[in-house]
Amino acid sequence: MQQPTGFDVAVVGAGPIGAATARHLADQGAHVLIVGPAEPPDYAGHDGVWSGHYDQGRLGHILEVPLVASLLAARSIRRFGELTERTGVEFTHPVHSLAVMPAALDGREPSEWFDLGRLKRNAEDVGHPVEHLSAARLRDRYPGLTFEPGHECVVQRDALIVNPRGLTAAELTAATAAGATLVRDEITAITAEGPGRRLTARSGSSWTANTVVVATGASTNAGGLLPRRLAMDTFGATVVLVEVPDPAAVELPAIMYFKQRGQKLLYGGIVMSPLRYPDGRWYIKCSGDSLLGNPLTTRDEISAWVRTGGSTDDIAPTLTLLRELLPAETAAAFGQARVRPCLVSSNHTGHPYIDHADENLIVVVEGERGVMAADELGRLTASLASTGRWSDGIPHQLFQAEWL
Numbered sequence: 499m500q501q502p503t504g505f506d507v508a509v510v511g512a513g514p515i516g517a518a519t520a521r522h523l524a525d526q527g528a529h530v531l532i533v534g535p536a537e538p539p540d541y542a543g544h545d546g547v548w549s550g551h552y553d554q555g556r557l558g559h560i561l562e563v564p565l566v567a568s569l570l571a572a573r574s575i576r577r578f579g580e581l582t583e584r585t586g587v588e589f590t591h592p593v594h595s596l597a598v599m600p601a602a603l604d605g606r607e608p609s610e611w612f613d614l615g616r617l618k619r620n621a622e623d624v625g626h627p628v629e630h631l632s633a634a635r636l637r638d639r640y641p642g643l644t645f646e647p648g649h650e651c652v653v654q655r656d657a658l659i660v661n662p663r664g665l666t667a668a669e670l671t672a673a674t675a676a677g678a679t680l681v682r683d684e685i686t687a688i689t690a691e692g693p694g695r696r697l698t699a700r701s702g703s704s705w706t707a708n709t710v711v712v713a714t715g716a717s718t719n720a721g722g723l724l725p726r727r728l729a730m731d732t733f734g735a736t737v738v739l740v741e742v743p744d745p746a747a748v749e750l751p752a753i754m755y756f757k758q759r760g761q762k763l764l765y766g767g768i769v770m771s772p773l774r775y776p777d778g779r780w781y782i783k784c785s786g787d788s789l790l791g792n793p794l795t796t797r798d799e800i801s802a803w804v805r806t807g808g809s810t811d812d813i814a815p816t817l818t819l820l821r822e823l824l825p826a827e828t829a830a831a832f833g834q835a836r837v838r839p840c841l842v843s844s845n846h847t848g849h850p851y852i853d854h855a856d857e858n859l860i861v862v863v864e865g866e867r868g869v870m871a872a873d874e875l876g877r878l879t880a881s882l883a884s885t886g887r888w889s890d891g892i893p894h895q896l897f898q899a900e901w902l
Contacts, residue, residue, distance in 0.1 A: 508707035516713030517669035518876025524676035551662035558658035574874035589664025594751035595657035716843035729846035729900035734792040734803035739781035741833030745772035808837030853899040
């Protein structure tokens with residue numbers, strides 16, 4: 499059957515935020531197109547854009563800064579159950595989430611991210627009770643884990659691990675069930691046509707829409723679809739997967755760990771509870787040392803980074819960390835460690851961008867928390883795209899884009 503070429507709104511990018519945007523627009527009755535490539539089958543011959551959501555687990559918690567990040571996550575997470583019930587796609591499971599960091603910084607004022615008190619207050623402000631554990635109570639509560647001496651934590655016991663692939667599948671299932679048209683292709687150009695826009699894809703197909711939303715995540719600047727570059731940075735990150743033969747034998751919550759000794763930060767990243775990956779094996783997933791060490795600017799640079807498969811230099815420090823953290827008998831049973839390429843981005847304002855790039859052209863990009871907050875970011879973007887104005891209680895100034 500021939501696809502229609504004219505739409506109310508076209509969403510470019512079929513990751514978590516783009517899929518959520520299309521879903522909320524379709525639920526409002528809009529005639530919606532969503533275009534984005536399927537996940538590439540491998541790294542070695544990859545040529546094109548890449549997405550950070552090609553993964554099995556991200557934290558879904560509200561231990562975030564600034565406060566608006568906690569609020570966006572809370573709004574999004576509270577709809578996950580309804581989305582699962584609606585689509586039949588299971589994409590979450592419960593976990594304790596620990597934010598572990600030094601108790602004191604030699605009398606210095608803590609930075610925003612190194613402030614357990616702020617994390618706790620933010621969580622409580624959005625209605626999630628969390629607990630602050632001293633170093634002694636942390637040892638008592640989680641006796642199977644060994645943290646750096648003098649480190650304390652805030653723990654959220656009703657957190658989730660969110661499967662990004664599953665969340666995206668659920669959003670797309672809901673969007674298409676509500677009437678959205680999904681096309682697996684890559685948009686290469688957006689041009690003005692009459693009162694709207696024409697989108698042209700790598701395959702040669704094209705469509706028109708009254709409004710276009712660009713939701714291409716860390717690849718946004720590299721895609722060249724906007725009239726100017728956003729004030730954001732993109733990095734090629736490495737995920738280290740350490741195989742565990744028996745996940746039931748590994749008592750490991752999800753940990754956001756800032757390990758510091760004296761004035762030196764030894765590790766800053768996420769250690770995830772064991773996750774089952776598409777190869778059927780269970781892995782502990784870690785991100786850390788080289789997270790922001792590989793800046794990328796162009797599409798070709800992104801493609802070249804993906805083809806590397808990730809940095810194997812991250813394996814040794816990850817294994818050292820896990821052997822310190824977990825009991826010796828658990829560490830002795832580790833299987834193969836492997837790496838995977840990932841993309842992360844950060845906006846210069848520290849907030850998501852949801853804004854007009856031009857008349858009838860909207861951009862949305864979050865950065866590192868794009869999975870846990872995706873559904874709410876999609877809802878906010880859909881509202882702006884359908885009405886042309888901002889109507890949420892959070893001031894739009896927080897989300898206005900900065901440009902280079």
